[in-house]
Amino acid sequence: MTRLRFTAVALSAAALGLAAVLVPTSSIAEPIPETPAATPTVIWADAAEDFVPFNPVVVDGLVIPNEWQWTALGESGSPFSDFATFGPEGLTSTEVAPFALVHGLPAPIQPADLAPVVAEASANTGANAQVGIFVQELGDEVEGGAFTIPAVGGFNGADTQWMGFGGGTVSTDVLVEQLADGGFAVTGYFAIFQAGPIETTPPVDEENPPVARLSDVLSDTDLSESAPNAAARAVVPAETGIASYRFGDLTTYFTPQPTAVLTLARASFTAVQASTTGVPVTGSGFAPGETVTVGLSSGQSGSEVEGVTFLADADGNVSGTVVLPAGLEVGEYSLVLVGSSSSQFAASALVITAGGAPVAVPVPGRANYAG
Structure with missing residues (x-):
């Protein structure tokens, strides 16, 4: 095996050994426009x-x-x-x-x-x-x-x-x-x-x-x-x-750690609404590019909402709609967002009420027909 001619310099608290002499530094390349996936x-x-x-x-x-x-x-x-x-x-x-x-x-x-x-x-x-x-x-x-x-x-x-x-x-x-x-x-x-x-x-x-x-x-x-x-x-x-x-x-x-925040479109949804049209949510304070999972808890128990994840953008924000499982009981819950890479955690109170989805009310207007 070829041996590199390389003088050993041990690390110490007073001096770091350099394998080569340092050269003038320069600014790093411009940030990549797309948000790369977060590290684990x-x-x-x-x-x-x-x-x-x-x-x-x-x-x-x-x-x-x-x-x-x-x-x-x-x-x-x-x-x-x-x-x-x-x-x-x-x-x-x-x-x-x-x-x-x-x-x-x-x-x-x-x-x-x-x-x-x-x-x-x-x-x-x-x-x-x-x-x-x-x-x-x-x-x-x-x-x-x-x-x-x-x-x-x-x-x-x-x-x-x-x-x-x-x-x-x-x-x-x-x-x-x-x-x-x-x-x-x-x-x-x-x-x-x-x-x-x-x-x-x-x-x-x-x-x-x-x-x-x-x-x-x-x-x-x-x-x-x-x-x-x-x-x-x-x-x-x-x-x-x-x-x-x-x-x-x-x-x-090395910047201040953000405080993750979860905001719901409103605090109360019927069981039918929550499991069909879903609950619109927005969140912030996550790591750019990380996967954010969703959980639902009640009292001391909780579980992940399967099949629902978000991908944080370059500013650590997420938004979308969470469709909850059918058959949800009436009561008080907490909807939770968790950053898979950062463990950033945000929760918001969610009340599930009885009743079905609201009935659409026709809006008067002129109808156009073809044929």
Whole structure:
């Protein structure tokens, strides 16, 4: 097997080892007009308490826990709230010092499986943020730590470009070949934030590519002191900030978690109306592109309304008509909407009364006949 000439740089709370020197970042591609299907899991990380200090642990070859962690240069026991703030535009650096967000994967992604994951990955960041993946050589014995591979210009679907092992930029297909040749797998992903664009020269020595530490690259950075019910589709993060990150089976929104709301056309329907013409509903506060299921409960019991689901639009909204099962007893119920990916939950009181559907009343008017 061909061995890549690659200097090991271990991850630590003070510095993240970089597999290639960072290059100036740029804004990610324009948002896709269509709403992509939501990942299996959607979460909101909208407060400092949602992040824990970076603490890599070696477990079956993995060194990055499957949760959001943070690390900053010169943190000296400072809380994360000293380095980042949260608001409608997402997470924003206070520019006290460069810092990084780190998230591991539940299982390594092998090179052969990486391309489709990258094709659907996205990160809504400002220009002074860099995203990418961690790779690690896996085997019977774990040697060294994980290494970062920056995505040049952010994730851009199948056109994403990466810093190559031998210098310059490479496509995802070439990166896959390099990872396979070196026996590497992807074990996590990251985002790095600093006050200004990173200006460095890509490595050119293919035999001995230089390796830079985050602390080395960012230490010279100029650090001069210079609506909750809708999803963060159109949010524009700060220059040194991030609004959302999608990778693998997880999408994270760094904007305030919305409060899901369900509104019925009216609070009372007859049993016949509810089971024939149905109950018009609108909902908000769900994750874009996720499937929203419908439930009906009474007292301490409840069940899913089979065959009725909605697909949230790009703003996390749903609307339509819910036809309830026939033979519904008169009484007080709760109609419920549940986001399949986000677990966002909304309920509204529904009263079922006796009686049939209203009889249509003819409207006087001139009739037109043909023939």
